[in-house]
Amino acid sequence: MSLLIKNIELNGVCTDVLIQGNRFASIAPELEAEGAEILDATGMAIIPGLVNMHTHASMTLLRSYADDLHLHDWLNNHIWPLEATMTEEDIYHGARLACLEMIKSGTTCFADMYWHFHGVARAVEEMGLRAVLSSVFIDLNDEARAEKERKLAEKLYEESKRYSDRIGFSLGPHAIYTVSEASLKWAKAFARENGLLFHIHLSETEKEVADCLAEHGLRPVQWLEKNGLLDEQTIAAHVVHVNDEEIEILARRGVQVVHNPGSNMKLASGSFPVQKMLQAGVKLSLGTDGASSNNNLCMLEEMKLAALQAKVVHGDPTLLPAKTVFDMATGNGAAALGLDAGEIAEGRLADCVMVNLENPRLVPGYDLISDMVYSADSSCIDTVICNGRVLMRNGRVDGEEEIIAEARKYKNRFQ
Numbered sequence: 001m002s003l004l005i006k007n008i009e010l011n012g013v014c015t016d017v018l019i020q021g022n023r024f025a026s027i028a029p030e031l032e033a034e035g036a037e038i039l040d041a042t043g044m045a046i047i048p049g050l051v052n053m054h055t056h057a058s059m060t061l062l063r064s065y066a067d068d069l070h071l072h073d074w075l076n077n078h079i080w081p082l083e084a085t086m087t088e089e090d091i092y093h094g095a096r097l098a099c100l101e102m103i104k105s106g107t108t109c110f111a112d113m114y115w116h117f118h119g120v121a122r123a124v125e126e127m128g129l130r131a132v133l134s135s136v137f138i139d140l141n142d143e144a145r146a147e148k149e150r151k152l153a154e155k156l157y158e159e160s161k162r163y164s165d166r167i168g169f170s171l172g173p174h175a176i177y178t179v180s181e182a183s184l185k186w187a188k189a190f191a192r193e194n195g196l197l198f199h200i201h202l203s204e205t206e207k208e209v210a211d212c213l214a215e216h217g218l219r220p221v222q223w224l225e226k227n228g229l230l231d232e233q234t235i236a237a238h239v240v241h242v243n244d245e246e247i248e249i250l251a252r253r254g255v256q257v258v259h260n261p262g263s264n265m266k267l268a269s270g271s272f273p274v275q276k277m278l279q280a281g282v283k284l285s286l287g288t289d290g291a292s293s294n295n296n297l298c299m300l301e302e303m304k305l306a307a308l309q310a311k312v313v314h315g316d317p318t319l320l321p322a323k324t325v326f327d328m329a330t331g332n333g334a335a336a337l338g339l340d341a342g343e344i345a346e347g348r349l350a351d352c353v354m355v356n357l358e359n360p361r362l363v364p365g366y367d368l369i370s371d372m373v374y375s376a377d378s379s380c381i382d383t384v385i386c387n388g389r390v391l392m393r394n395g396r397v398d399g400e401e402e403i404i405a406e407a408r409k410y411k412n413r414f415q
């Protein structure tokens with residue numbers, strides 16, 4: 001199956017792009033390909049699909065359900081009691097809505113952490129996105145629960161192999177304050193044995209740091225380092241409260257740090273030390289977190305938030321320029337997930353977005369990357385392709401009304 005995209009702007013030059021199977025086969029002007037489906041892209045530009053490196057997709061069902069709260073109050077008194085009532089079917093409907101929202105805003109791949117793995121996996125499979133999905137691990141220091149969680153993770157890993165290769169599996173120990181030391185070590189060992197990522201919330205609040213210091217005499221990053229839990233296969237979300245020594249550890253260990261500016265600001269978790277992280281050479285990508293702490297899954301908005309927050313916090317408009325934040329939202333995310341994607345180049349996986357250059361937000365068009373970071377919104381996204389398959393064309397996704405109607409029913413159920 002071939003797809004020939006005609007007359008598209010790539011890095012400011014008009015070209016054709018041939019996709020064969022799930023990869024970019026050829027990029028050159030005036031290509032021909034017998035039997036290929038032709039997509040006329042006059043007036044459009046092509047960019048890599050955005051990669052949302054930390055989210056909880058099904059939390060779309062909890063959007064605007066419990067707002068303006070501190071993290072621990074929000075989780076303990078509002079979110080967790082409601083999540084405890086959610087079934088796999090609920091999570092499927094929430095994840096479908098999330099996939100729809102992500103496709104419409106130019107995301108082709110995401111790293112997720114949520115309950116009921118199969119509910120999310122089924123939605124991703126149907127919607128055509130690429131994702132690395134974590135099986136959640138929370139034991140609250142209870143050995144019986146830990147044993148159950150270990151068995152579940154092993155089982156889900158085996159079962160995850162039934163899905164297409166667009167869907168990857170990772171370990172998802174929630175955080176150091178919800179998972180015991182023994183379970184964290186078990187999860188990391190299991191991840192290493194099986195070549196899997198280990199995805200955790202880390203140093204999100206001052207309370208997390210203070211509790212860790214009180215319990216272990218070490219800060220969270222130091223404590224994870226001491227326990228051998230940090231490496232290039234570790235995805236650490238938030239990472240707001242870290243000192244210079246911890247930043248050096250994260251860089252040295254090659255940890256994949258995910259910046260979540262929207263959630264960090266909404267929950268007032270704190271300000272991500274982006275300047276120090278960049279200077280130290282920490283691997284940085286970008287994520288929205290769930291739609292209950294953001295409250296959307298738009299990576300275009302997240303790029304802008306990251307750039308603006310860095311500038312205002314450090315009083316320096318040169319910080320986190322558009323190109324750096326765009327790379328965080330594309331190539332860096334793909335690399336963190338070990339994917340041969342994140343760039344429009346021959347041989348790479350065909351995950352891309354076609355942007356409508358006629359949209360007023362992109363005119364006059366001095367610099368497309370700046371426009372994508374500072375000006376674009378979902379209305380600029382015309383076409384989304386993942387793994388060589390068109391998921392959205394002319395701003396429309398097949399079946400979108402039904403997905404929205406199903407998800408809307410939760411307004412009554414969760415009230």
Ligand SMILES: CSC[C@H]1O[C@@H](n2cnc3c(O)ncnc32)[C@H](O)[C@@H]1O
Nearest residue numbers: 056079113114115136174201289290
């Ligand atoms: C166990 S699945 C993931 C778990 O994480 C919760 N969650 C969502 N956002 C955050 C956050 O910013 N910090 C910590 N935990 C968060 C979510 O509700 C799920 O229960």
Ligand SMILES: [Zn+2]
Nearest residue numbers: 201237289290
């Ligand atoms: Zn999170």
